[in-house]
Amino acid sequence: MGKTPxxxxxxxxxxxxxxxxxxxIKLKRETTCREKCVKKPCTTICPTEVYNWNHxxxxxxxxxxxxxxxxxCRVACPTGNLDWHYPRGGFGVAYRY
Amino acid sequence: xADSYDAIVVGAGPAGSAAAYIMAQNALSVTLLExxxxxxxxxxxxxxxxxxxxxxxxxxxxxxxxxxxxxxxxELWFMEGDSAVNVGFTGLRFGKDPxxxxxxxxxVYDTWFANKxxxxxxxxxxxxxxxxxxxxxSLLGRRQDRVIGVKLDTGEEMHADVVVxxxxxxxxxxxxAGLRREIPPHxxxxxxxxxxxxxxxxxxxxxxxxxxxxxxxxxxxxxTAGTVGKGGIYTYKEHVAIVVGSYLDQMSTRSHxxxxxxQRFKNHPLIKRLIQGxxxxxxxxxxxxxxxxxxxxxxxxxxLLVAGDAAMMISGRRGTDLxxxxxxxxxxxxxxxxxxxxxxxxxLATYMHKLNNTFFMKDIRSARGGLRYYRRHPDSDYLxxxxxxxxxxxxxxxxxxxxxxxxxxxxxxxxxxxxxxKTLMDLYEGYQHWGVF
Numbered sequence: 437m438g439k440t441p442x443x444x445x446x447x448x449x450x451x452x453x454x455x456x457x458x459x460x461i462k463l464k465r466e467t468t469c470r471e472k473c474v475k476k477p478c479t480t481i482c483p484t485e486v487y488n489w490n491h492x493x494x495x496x497x498x499x500x501x502x503x504x505x506x507x508x509c510r511v512a513c514p515t516g517n518l519d520w521h522y523p524r525g526g527f528g529v530a531y532r533y
Numbered sequence: 534x535a536d537s538y539d540a541i542v543v544g545a546g547p548a549g550s551a552a553a554y555i556m557a558q559n560a561l562s563v564t565l566l567e568x569x570x571x572x573x574x575x576x577x578x579x580x581x582x583x584x585x586x587x588x589x590x591x592x593x594x595x596x597x598x599x600x601x602x603x604x605x606x607x608e609l610w611f612m613e614g615d616s617a618v619n620v621g622f623t624g625l626r627f628g629k630d631p632x633x634x635x636x637x638x639x640x641v642y643d644t645w646f647a648n649k650x651x652x653x654x655x656x657x658x659x660x661x662x663x664x665x666x667x668x669x670x671s672l673l674g675r676r677q678d679r680v681i682g683v684k685l686d687t688g689e690e691m692h693a694d695v696v697v698x699x700x701x702x703x704x705x706x707x708x709x710a711g712l713r714r715e716i717p718p719h720x721x722x723x724x725x726x727x728x729x730x731x732x733x734x735x736x737x738x739x740x741x742x743x744x745x746x747x748x749x750x751x752x753x754x755x756x757t758a759g760t761v762g763k764g765g766i767y768t769y770k771e772h773v774a775i776v777v778g779s780y781l782d783q784m785s786t787r788s789h790x791x792x793x794x795x796q797r798f799k800n801h802p803l804i805k806r807l808i809q810g811x812x813x814x815x816x817x818x819x820x821x822x823x824x825x826x827x828x829x830x831x832x833x834x835x836x837l838l839v840a841g842d843a844a845m846m847i848s849g850r851r852g853t854d855l856x857x858x859x860x861x862x863x864x865x866x867x868x869x870x871x872x873x874x875x876x877x878x879x880x881l882a883t884y885m886h887k888l889n890n891t892f893f894m895k896d897i898r899s900a901r902g903g904l905r906y907y908r909r910h911p912d913s914d915y916l917x918x919x920x921x922x923x924x925x926x927x928x929x930x931x932x933x934x935x936x937x938x939x940x941x942x943x944x945x946x947x948x949x950x951x952x953x954x955k956t957l958m959d960l961y962e963g964y965q966h967w968g969v970f
Contacts, residue, residue, distance in 0.1 A: 483791045483792055485792075508721075512781055523662075524662055525686055530570050530571070
């Protein structure tokens with residue numbers, strides 16, 4: 437999302453993360469998103485816009501450090517193509533409040 | 534040689550901490566695993582802890598737990614673009630001992646609850662992710678269904694007579710054990726939340742509260758933009774939490790961005806005035822397993838029990854308290870099993886018998902039709918809210934017509950939108966399924 441039109445601010449900046457060096461989100465098959473998925477719900481349902489469709493390369497860009505680990509993308513994915521797991525213990529988002 | 538315990542509990546949320554606390558009190562050796570750096574660091578909830586259910590586990594907990602405000606005021610708003618029909622109740626008795634419910638912040642509340650277990654003798658291991666289950670392979674080398682421990686992301690194994698899975702909504706281990714299938718998006722609701730810092734004085738003024746009294750408001754109609762769900766505002770001491778969410782399939786097929794939905798809700802003129810001048814300090818998101826009775830997994834097998842969100846223990850608006858209660862029942866089952874020295878599924882089945890006798894299981898069973906209804910009528914919340922607001926505008930507008938003309942126009946407003954019996958049904962289903970009050 438970066439800076440959204442609604443607030444001019446990126447909500448991810450409010451949060452604390454300990455980012456692992458490797459991604460906890462992978463695609464099972466790179467080509468499935470291009471060939472089998474029209475609406476790409478992950479790009480809208482993700483509350484922190486981890487997923488962006490790159491039109492030039494026709495691939496899904498996954499910004500895993502932004503992930504707040506709700507799991508909505510995995511459930512909403514119509515092709516079941518997301519290999520989504522929790523980050524290793526102690527990594528990822530740490531909510532306050 | 535792997536560490537060995539009587540019980541391993543996966544997840545230090547309310548289900549896991551309740552289970553660990555009760556087992557530790559009964560002198561079992563217990564380890565409680567939490568993947569976050571501290572309990573409550575990965576979660577959100579509907580803002581309130583209920584007194585009556587939780588005191589089953591920790592009597593008089595409100596005298597020691599880090600709570601925000603006792604809630605004396607509940608409101609439900611049927612919202613439209615520039616109006617709202619409000620139904621509410623303020624009961625000042627709820628502001629006094631023994632109270633009714635409290636707002637709380639999960640990062641401190643969950644930490645407190647897990648520490649209760651620690652004080653009772655349980656080990657708490659934070660920053661520890663369980664990635665798999667360990668099965669007994671002793672018989673002929675073939676994979677047995679008896680669970681004897683968990684694997685950690687460090688490669689380490691821990692062993693126990695019984696594993697209690699309180700791993701939350703995504704429930705990877707429950708699925709691995711073959712107890713739960715994939716939950717489809719229409720059986721999940723999805724909520725996002727912002728925490729807004731606001732002075733206590735302003736909170737009290739705007740929500741008509743005094744001292745430490747708290748309020749929870751729920752809103753249907755406008756907040757979810759034509760889907761079934763709700764918005765809400767809860768008062769903490771010096772913050773308000775504002776949430777919005779609805780069924781995951783409905784949001785995702787409409788390409789609704791949950792963050793944008795929340796900003797739209799915050800910008801409603803009646804919400805804006807509640808949070809004006811406040812500073813947004815936090816943002817969260819969480820899935821709720823709303824599948825109901827038909828989606829409840831098998832909750833036990835040899836050496837394994839499942840509790841809380843992983844067990845899909847949600848009834849209407851309630852979940853956090855039911856999680857703790859299922860944790861309690863799981864723990865009591867394990868204590869019995871320990872006394873018997875038998876952790877087979879035959880003994881652990883007691884857990885299911887206990888749950889079947891609870892009020893919430895009876896409610897979950899009787900609410901079976903709700904999911905179907907909302908899948909067929911995703912517009913029901915919108916219709917109820919818009920008919921009520923149109924009628925209210927008509928009713929309260931001071932004009933120059935006769936009473937009978939006004940009555941006729943009021944009737945027409947109701948009839949034009951949809952068959953009135955459908956509106957009644959929508960309200961009834963809302964009450965049944967959502968558990969508004």
